[in-house]
Amino acid sequence: MFILKRQDVEISSIVHPKRDQQVPVLHYQGQTFRLISLFKASQEEEARALWRELTDNRGKACVLLEEEERFSVWGKIRLDQFESEASxxxxxxxxxxxxxxxLQAVYMDIEELLGAKQASSFKKEISTILNQWQFPAASSPNAIDYLLSINPIEPIEIPFWQEDYVTVFLEDLHRLGKAFFGSSDFAHQVMDTLHDMSVPERTVFINWLKESSLSKLWH
Structure with missing residues (x-):
């Protein structure tokens, strides 16, 4: 939608209605946007790819903000909808x-331990799975870059997957992780990333996992 410079916009913050924290918002020509993802200055290509994915493939109203030290992507929101969305x-x-x-934890471990070439191969495998199963809002060619770049803990727009999609995704993620690492040991290690979630939300996921057919894979 827009590619803007810092002097073109006003950035402020509002209190998140469900969390005791400030949420950055960007104002431009009477419109309000909230932060989706931040990128370093060296990640211009990744920032533009995410912005194009959201605007061209998802039809979202987004801002790509160019600054000397970083790039950032912001998605449009109406402030009167913020509380209802957050709830x-x-x-x-x-x-x-x-x-x-x-997904992000497995990818980062592959990149760190096995190298960029293996990480790229992993991305292609995941993209194929998302496309084959037509995952909601995640089956386009650039969807994997979007999923790997966002912070899903923040109040941003993410796809909502029904339980059957979640089950398929976690089965295939475990299968690929085992294939790349050569064993299932990776699963226990990457589960530590769930500590980024709030305790109540993490408990919901762990309890669901224990009762699902995936309980023996992810432990």
């Missing part, structure tokens, strides 16, 4: 947040 914290969102956190 919509159903189990499907919690399960999806956990999936994205585990």
């Amino acid at each position: 919509n914290q159903g189990n499907n969102k919690i399960l999806t947040v956990a999936c994205i956190l585990l």
